[in-house]
Amino acid sequence: MWELDRQDVEDLATGAAILGTGGGGDPYLGKLMALSVLEKGMKIEVIDPEEVPDDALVIPSAAMGTPTVLIEKISKGTEVVEAFERLEKYFGQEVFATMPLESGGVNSVNPLTVGARCGLPIVDTDGMGRAFPELQMTTFNIYGVPCCPMTLVDEKGNVVLLDAIDNVWAEKLARVITIRYGGTAWISLYPMYGRDVKRGGIPNTLTLARDIGRSIREARAAKSDPIDAVLGITGGFRLFEGKIVDVERKTVAGFARGEARIEGLGDDSGSEMVVQFQNENLVAIKDGDIVCSVPDLISILDADTGLPITTEYLRYGYRVIAIGMPIHEKWRTPEGLKVVGPRYFGYDIDYVPIEERMRG
Amino acid sequence: MWELDRQDVEDLATGAAILGTGGGGDPYLGKLMALSVLEKGMKIEVIDPEEVPDDALVIPSAAMGTPTVLIEKISKGTEVVEAFERLEKYFGQEVFATMPLESGGVNSVNPLTVGARCGLPIVDTDGMGRAFPELQMTTFNIYGVPCCPMTLVDEKGNVVLLDAIDNVWAEKLARVITIRYGGTAWISLYPMYGRDVKRGGIPNTLTLARDIGRSIREARAAKSDPIDAVLGITGGFRLFEGKIVDVERKTVAGFARGEARIEGLGDDSGSEMVVQFQNENLVAIKDGDIVCSVPDLISILDADTGLPITTEYLRYGYRVIAIGMPIHEKWRTPEGLKVVGPRYFGYDIDYVPIEERMRG
Numbered sequence A, B: 001m002w003e004l005d006r007q008d009v010e011d012l013a014t015g016a017a018i019l020g021t022g023g024g025g026d027p028y029l030g031k032l033m034a035l036s037v038l039e040k041g042m043k044i045e046v047i048d049p050e051e052v053p054d055d056a057l058v059i060p061s062a063a064m065g066t067p068t069v070l071i072e073k074i075s076k077g078t079e080v081v082e083a084f085e086r087l088e089k090y091f092g093q094e095v096f097a098t099m100p101l102e103s104g105g106v107n108s109v110n111p112l113t114v115g116a117r118c119g120l121p122i123v124d125t126d127g128m129g130r131a132f133p134e135l136q137m138t139t140f141n142i143y144g145v146p147c148c149p150m151t152l153v154d155e156k157g158n159v160v161l162l163d164a165i166d167n168v169w170a171e172k173l174a175r176v177i178t179i180r181y182g183g184t185a186w187i188s189l190y191p192m193y194g195r196d197v198k199r200g201g202i203p204n205t206l207t208l209a210r211d212i213g214r215s216i217r218e219a220r221a222a223k224s225d226p227i228d229a230v231l232g233i234t235g236g237f238r239l240f241e242g243k244i245v246d247v248e249r250k251t252v253a254g255f256a257r258g259e260a261r262i263e264g265l266g267d268d269s270g271s272e273m274v275v276q277f278q279n280e281n282l283v284a285i286k287d288g289d290i291v292c293s294v295p296d297l298i299s300i301l302d303a304d305t306g307l308p309i310t311t312e313y314l315r316y317g318y319r320v321i322a323i324g325m326p327i328h329e330k331w332r333t334p335e336g337l338k339v340v341g342p343r344y345f346g347y348d349i350d351y352v353p354i355e356e357r358m359r360g
Helices: A006-019 A027-039 A079-091 A110-118 A167-181 A194-200 A205-221 A226-234 A334-340 A354-359 B006-019 B027-039 B079-091 B110-118 B167-181 B194-200 B205-221 B226-234 B334-340 B354-359
Strands: A045-047 A061-065 A095-097 A150-153 A159-163 A184-188 A237-252 A255-264 A272-278 A280-286 A289-293 A297-302 A319-325 B045-047 B061-065 B095-097 B150-153 B159-163 B184-188 B237-252 B255-264 B272-278 B280-286 B289-293 B297-302 B319-325
Touching: A006 A027, A006 A205, A006 A297, A027 A110, A061 A079, A061 A110, A061 A167, A079 A110, A079 A150, A079 A159, A079 A184, A150 A167, A159 A167, A167 A184, A167 B167, A205 A226, A226 A237, A226 A297, A226 A319, A237 A272, A237 A280, A237 A289, A280 A297, A289 A354, A319 A354, B006 B027, B006 B205, B006 B297, B027 B110, B061 B079, B061 B110, B061 B167, B079 B110, B079 B150, B079 B159, B079 B184, B150 B167, B159 B167, B167 B184, B205 B226, B226 B237, B226 B297, B226 B319, B237 B272, B237 B280, B237 B289, B280 B297, B289 B354, B319 B354
Parallel strands: none
Antiparallel strands: A061 A184, A150 A159, A150 A184, A159 B159, A237 A255, A237 A319, A255 A272, A272 A280, A280 A289, A297 A319, B061 B184, B150 B159, B150 B184, B237 B255, B237 B319, B255 B272, B272 B280, B280 B289, B297 B319
């Protein structure tokens, strides 16, 4: 068990935004929400998945919707707690802990708020090891854990309790409800017992996010390269350096879809990279060739500070470095690639792990 | 308390389709569903609202969606029971009875199925006294009864439990869920106690529907005019006689919207009537002038048989008689007209009761 202090929260929000691969929501908002509970004197306690008893109930907390809308909507900070408490009440069993479902600016931090407010620990794991746009895209899904029952709450006070027949139907129904809510829902879902947390989760992603954020901060303080620090911890690769020259972004069916076009600088002069996204970055295309694809992680970092730029903040003129990072092995199975491989997102290519691409 | 036999069910389905004013779903389907429970030896027992104790819980049963889709989807007949039982379980209190929320082909009959299958009586009342297209359009709403919690079930087995902040939000959220389900949802909603059933409902509409259906059947057997029989019971008026020459119908935002154009015959030769609908008939326009509008009832009947034709069965060439019937006084208040008056449906006119229009 470790307790998060202010510095941990800030580091974690930064690191989570890098794992969020452009999605997962504004890390700054997430950070503010978590800091506000610390300021109220509440504690944020994180436990290792191995500390969760097999038959203890864990209920994750998250937000879903378009990040571009999330930044326009003011959360009272209590919606995500309401979603959690409604699902807890529906279950009628004692809850042992909460946890994140994805790593991302807002969704790594939401469970911290819930844990602190409800006096519960947060399990150091999640079901993606990065951010993904759809509810069925979790390693828990691969291990047969149902997404439902789930709750969806909006800032007005509407509550939906969803009991879909499978995780794909949960996504379909939750998506239209989220759109009708106005673009954002605060959710609680994938209630599960300790044995599934340990079997299905990607372990220690809160620690990883904190470590990434810390390494950037320390590198900047030491005037060394923060991007080298990130690549060191994640086993990632530099994909491209350049200047953003064009960003297309529209909200389609409740998702932020689009692409960013980057004109090469330095070693990449004369080349161009296009990064396409659906909330999260999906593929990085250099001069017409895919150089990194889902489920591997693609993040766009500020070239000077090493800080992540989420899709909703991509702007013309930013000097950026795109990096690619290997995904956790749980996603690299046939079952995993069926759910989050390039073909699911409409790209007619086989998945090639980034390490292989970089060797070749 | 009275028990419905096969003949009652058939009469009730016919009469309810007339009160359904073009909507409320195919009376034939509704009849088949109710007959099938009688054939299984179950009983359909109807009680007067005055027989419901003040503090007894009553949970209504219904279907929502586009009638044009409903006729294409095969119901197992158990979905509406599932919706009812899920809401009952959520409430955790003993249920005294079920009841209809609207008068209409399918929605007058759905509660009969639920009552028979669950061994509960059906209260002889509803919240519309006709059919209306949206959930907040009930007299219970005017009397402050919340629509939520409500359940929505589809034929695949998906279940949603909705707890919206008000009845308009219940409609908005239930509508997108119904559309995502594929166009039809089996629902249970407006759970309420006996005192609200008696205070807010339009009483004895099952009896009225049965009596209308019976009068048509008896008139036809006696070779007298079935339409006169209907007008006698309902206090209604002949609006127009003619032949359908055009029907426009499309599914918009989960509703069947459109209009039927009728060319005059007999006394109405040389005139034209247009009946516009949103699931239900909204206004009847004769030679450019509105002669009957919501919330008064407009039904289109087969000129020969007196049997109702719901909007989804309107076809070129049908010889029809359009009739108008006065709505229950509970809708004729300022509060009622705000919810179901012509302005709500986009017509910039004041409501004039049909009796006044016919006198003038």
